[in-house]
């Protein structure tokens with residue numbers, strides 16, 4: 001987008017531009033703590049511009065979607081041709097299967113972000129998975145953690161690049177606020193003084209298993225202090241292609257951290273990496289939570305609303321569960337939860353719904369959720 005076009009937008013957008021411009025790569029990245037601001041009043045042009053900023057900034061999309069060939073280069077590809085091709089691919093069976101047009105493309109883009117493995121572009125899958133598992137992280141969960149407004153803005157940006165009129169809803173007062181950074185006039189960003197903040201700011205967990213992300217595009221950094229000393233670690237961060245970790249590919253880790261981080265931050269980061277434990281800390285185990293006594297707790301503890309449209313989440317990774325009682329018997333519903341791959345709901349992918357609820361959930365919790373679903377009105 002040219003600056004001239006930006007000038008034509010509303011005052012609201014200009015305010016956004018001032019804020020998000022700092023996240024564009026040519027500008028010193030902002031390192032201060034995010035503050036909350038409302039997106040209320042943003043028009044579609046504003047959504048597209050916000051999406052572009054997020055693509056380069058908080059979304060960390062350009063870490064992978066660039067010209068290095070590790071992910072489709074969404075800024076160079078002719079999306080007007082490639083998105084419709086994906087929808088027509090016989091391998092595609094996601095939310096927009098069999099559909100065409102702008103709304104279908106919106107569904108495809110949002111699904112790419114929420115459930116990247118629902119469809120994997122040929123040649124880009126994780127090694128050894130025959131293009132069934134995507135290396136792309138889910139972007140609405142840690143470490144990237146985009147809100148639904150932010151994902152809609154990214155979808156609007158990509159729809160616009162593909163020549164479609166964006167179909168995403170505009171932000172409303174009920175949406176969760178978008179995390180913003182304070183404006184450029186505030187002076188140089190404060191120095192980051194904690195290793196964890198530096199890891200968060202530079203998106204290391206999108207590729208390395210940190211913060212429980214489980215990412216494996218780069219090697220695990222746990223126990224790295226046993227393999228590398230301080231100087232080697234600093235070199236690995238600022239000149240990642242100097243030596244390549246065995247079994248991993250060169251060219252994937254960004255090579256500009258040395259330009260973007262201050263010296264003191266590099267030292268803090270190196271110390272943080274040296275002190276990482278030998279193995280990843282165990283994630284909180286849902287079965288260790290006290291047994292849920294209400295259906296809301298069951299849904300929250302086991303993340304059902306992250307994939308199904310429950311509690312107003314609007315999620316579409318899995319089917320809508322309203323009116324399920326008319327289609328399935330209580331036993332059928334129980335089986336669908338405990339053994340999700342026994343039969344696959346039409347139009348949805350196998351292997352996405354967790355298959356270990358039988359081990360995780362107490363019998364009383366299963367009874368609660370089955371009862372609830374049997375009676376959930378259409």
Ligand code: HEC
Nearest residue numbers: 059060061064071072112116119120121124134136139154
């Ligand atoms: C760690 C690397 C990585 C990051 C970060 C990442 N992606 Fe991806 N993405 C991929 C890979 C690899 C593919 C191709 C495999 C697939 O289809 O899932 C992909 C596929 C996609 C597709 C489908 C592309 C097509 O040609 O059909 C879209 C859309 C997409 N990503 C959007 C995004 C957005 C938006 C962001 C930022 C919020 C993002 N990605 C962040 C690696 C990444």
Ligand code: HEC
Nearest residue numbers: 063202203204207217218219236240243244245248252253
């Ligand atoms: C887009 C993906 C990506 C991001 C983001 C990323 N890395 Fe990496 N990293 C890799 C890959 C792939 C390798 C293995 C190839 C290599 O050695 O260059 C690697 C290697 C490393 C190594 C060497 C590990 C070894 O065992 O030799 C260190 C240390 C490291 N990264 C630290 C970091 C830190 C700290 C950050 C955040 C400031 C970060 N990385 C961000 C992909 C990434």
Ligand code: HEC
Nearest residue numbers: 302303304307317318319336340343344345348349352353
């Ligand atoms: C990571 C995403 C994900 C999570 C979390 C998830 N599901 Fe699912 N679920 C799916 C997908 C995808 C399908 C469709 C494929 C299939 O049938 O396995 C599905 C199918 C189902 C079905 C069958 C629906 C039908 O129309 O046949 C039921 C019932 C169900 N899920 C209930 C739940 C419950 C209850 C929870 C929480 C305890 C849950 N799901 C958590 C993704 C998820």
